[in-house]
Amino acid sequence: MRQLNRLNQYQRLWQPSAGATQHITVNELASRCFCSERHVRTLLRQAQDAGWLSWRAQSGRGKRGELTFHVSPDSLRNIMMEEALKSGHQHNALELAQIAPQELRTLLHPFLGGQWQNDTPTLRIPYYRSLDPLHAGFLPGRAEQHLVGQVFSGLTRFNGNSSEPTGDLAHHWEVSADGLRWHFYIRSTLHWHNGDKVETAQLQSSLIKLLDLPALRRLFNSVLRIDVTHPQCLTFVLHKPDYWLAHRLASYCSRLTHPDRPLTGSGPFRLTAYEPDLVRLESHEQYHLSHPLLKAIEYWITPQLFEQNLGTSCRHPVQIAIGEPDELANLSLVSSSTSLGFCYLTLKQSPRLSQMQAQRLITIIHHTTLLHTLPLDENLITPAQELLPGWTIPGWPTLNTVALPETLTLVYHLPVELHSMAEQLKRYLANLGCNLTVVFHDAKTWDGCSALADADLMMGDRLIGEAPGYTLEQWLRCDTLWPHLLSAPQYAHLQATLDAVQIQTDEQARHAGLKAIFTNLMENAVLTPLFNYQYQISAPPGVNGIHLNTRGWFDFTQAWLPAPNT
Template identity: 25%
Template structure:
């Protein structure tokens, strides 16, 4: 982009000359314009000649001026530079670039037309007879990490599921466990010993075979103190290897649902790094249907893995472009093969494109009982729980809200009532609390900013002061951030089944557990361990019911409304499957041209 800025500097200084009109200039003049040495000015001139932006005829002899001709129109350079920034994965930079020069020329409209057409399906011939099919997606949130052992957000875990494999796979819709890296498994009577038999010829993306050694090292990563998901491996007492394709895992307590744990994204089998304390831009070497070929803050590119053990992905290349939430609506388009997953960043416009709405979770507010302060006071927590009119919230906020919820359930009631809204009870509890008006700090990310502002207004109407802080996704996950918050507003994703609930209750890095008192955590742990050891299916429902009752008795969190994800796609895209994470399975999509 620097070379473009240098050209625009020339265009501004010599604005009296039209494109194609020659004028005289010295190398010293150019060095002064570009704030560089004459030697560097010569390098810049050479680059612009190569790009065919200028024509330059050097003056002969010392002291003679040269002849310069500007060839590229101002608006064309602005537009092409913005386009190049998008292709590099720097969408915010493209918008900032145009804003810098908007006073000189209006090219934003042209840019938006190009941008909306940039997303979607494209194909190109490679090596003569091979076609590379690409699907380019706008995503309206950042990718925080692709390290399986650290990932907490749905987008991150979705991408990890596309590039990594696990011992087994769990289907939330049916509750069925299917083979993954392991083709068979056995357990003893009480669920303390689990033996897995691995597929032969299951390959990592770098060509190495997946063996028992990599399974062991991947699971041992989860036991490190810095790992967000060490709860998955806390009860593993030893891992024994018997040859290349057999692994025996011994637990220190019974867990008849250990296969759930082994299907978790964090239990993905990866090659290489043993440390859980990795940089945010770590890219795992996995064995999934796609592998990462490019990854930085604005762009993630996946290409199909031809040696994948399962069915090959139909789309050869997936380009994920991160779009700022404030520009999301402007980037929405209807070009051929376009696919867009909207999770509340903007109101879905009216369109004839096919849509799928998937109920994914519940919006909830945690109350930090670990932190010294007013939230250790039960009457104040009770007032916070019962003072919100959830039906009114749904009516007033223009987002994909569903219905009021009172717990961790996505079952839709025909005539949903807000059973938790008890304004008189809330006022009485507040008056009994002794609360002195000290502001409570509410943290959330941009996706829930509108809801946070609405909640602030409602709470302050009854006398509870709220200070809202909107943070980046990555910062929200910092333990120090969570510890200092009074309230955390987030969506608990429930569509992935009981395993995600276990994560919220057992993971030290989860927003929910990190806010609960040690006493409540101990009760939940004991109840959970009993459920995991119980062979009866009915134990799962009883566990959830009793855990919800525990949270309600303590007024430990605020259940608000159900949340959904809207997936819009062009009719040329076939077999678009929205998974329980609320994202699209890349490997199943294929393109069917219109007749």
């Protein structure tokens, strides 16, 4: 990048005197800039023409000229960054910022939050990590799950925080009396992000590919086939009723991509950059529903900011700040909530761990100070009292006389708070004569975890989508945890019970059935929630329409910026 090279050379000229006038030879300047005398003269001439400095040379070899600076490298960097952003060259702006990681926080401040540039309302969100690749099916990260919902569409969708699905690519749907045929009537005005018209056969093709994925095959195990029964109608033929079908199709894992272009969707925003340091979304002008007011969303991914304590724009991944949080006077909390999602503990009952021993372990967790004394940031977590609202944790009589096993093995995966939980539990159990071996699976899911087979206890994180009850049904069907946790007969019985619940036409009856399943798991000391997170979003003045959703993010289609003063 030519601008970056020029800025680096200017920094070398400036640095020895910190901007004070210098009396120096061309040879010394060339040595400082690691170039020839001829090249340094060119640099000086270009910088002088740009108004950065003045160079008064003295005639005669070895004579000292006078070098006067008119602009600091920091201010010059800001000017270059602003020019790059106005020109739509976000990568150049980030590259310019990264030449001085120690000062990155200050440098990025003028460009974060809501900005109007070239009459384009743009929201820039600093983020603490690179985003994982987007692909069909399940994704482990909340940020990626949320992003999929902004870029891709499904046949159905959840509107806001409603747990009831509504039409998306399908305008509406009809279900046959026996529940075995579902007709989804496709809108006639659909377009992919590249401008091509969406064909119903393309949606069929994408759905068939989706159902070829093992986890999605388990989720849609009632689907026999998908037919194009009319140019604007897709028909799902089932071999057993599934009244969760519209919910399954509305979930982020069922969003549809172009069959030949996996990053091309038909959602409200299209991807124009998906790089380790920058993700940029631009509004889709041919979107079939309400158009967003923002033209562009950018994630500026700057891990340097977060290496010490998860850093500046994000005290924690569940506490997002749009803009520069160090400027507390300009940032305010605009939305907060307690997550419905939870970190959990599961207990595998076996000859090593009886049900009463498992119950005592759960009692220790919920009826001691263990959860309340975790060394975590204040207002980050809330100890759980129920799995979902109204799905309360069971209580048992005093179990202090129940002896714990001499040894147990705990396997856990991310998030990082479970590091603290594992160590706290290990210390607590050691005082009770139980040696807990702790194994960390460095991932956000159980996929590929070979240690599950020998684990007595497992800790993980259960994200909750827009339909909490259905999300937990999906968890039982698809997560690789359950076949390792339950015996083969228990797992088969669980799946059969889920099948019996899904054929209930009444939504309340299905929720009652799910509640009974999870109540049974909790009462049998197979599962207990540990804690929920406190979701927070802060923003500077002028960023409007931000309301937390169930994933701890906000709907980009609802955010807006007031027009700049004219």
